[in-house]
Amino acid sequence: MKEKDRDNAKSVLVVEDDRDISEVVSFILENEGYHVQTNCDGHLFPEDWKDRPSLILLDIWILDVNGGDICDRFKHDPTLKDIPIIMMSANRDLSVIAYNCKADDFLSKPFDIQLLIDKVARLIA
Template sequence: MRKRICVLEDNDDIREIISLILEDAHYEVFAFATVDSFFKRSYNILPDVFLLDVMLPDGNGIDVCNALKVDGKTKNIPILMMSANYSATDVKTNCKAEDFIPKPFDIDDFVNRVAIYAKA
């Protein structure tokens, strides 16, 4: 069974590129554009990794990260945060994400980081 990745990214182009990159790396990808649609996803979709953008139109990825880390069903699933406007220090100070990927990202580094946490 392929590893599952849940992506929360509001930018259509970036979300599509991330989905294509991860699908090409043999992941099953569930992509969401808004916090609302992300939280309305079926809890049957429990991924191996969450990949969250920080700045979103209807919320903040840091708040989503914090909510996932206190939920009994998702608290042990690794979270990777992404942002062009926040630093790793900003993110790690405000949530317990396992890693931070700055945008724009190097594709090989991106895939390698996802793979590290998908295997955990």
């Protein structure tokens, strides 16, 4: 992505400890025109962000961190609650987990590429 295009792009933060999945998701979303940042350890400190993301794609388990807890914390923080969060997992209880932590949507792994694109576009629009 060109520098000037990056300035106008919506940004997505991908929080995923599986580097292959993180790279595939980044590639897909960058091809759709999004600026993608990644985080592989789940330790999210908004004060350290260079750019506030327009959306967060968050795995349920990132190393020793519970993504549901991260989502719940963000959704109860007045300064962060408006950032849409899509929970990702192969867990069969994903819809319940996403509902309980107030995620905006969820995406089951393995995921359909077009479904990923559609969900991100809908929540960032």
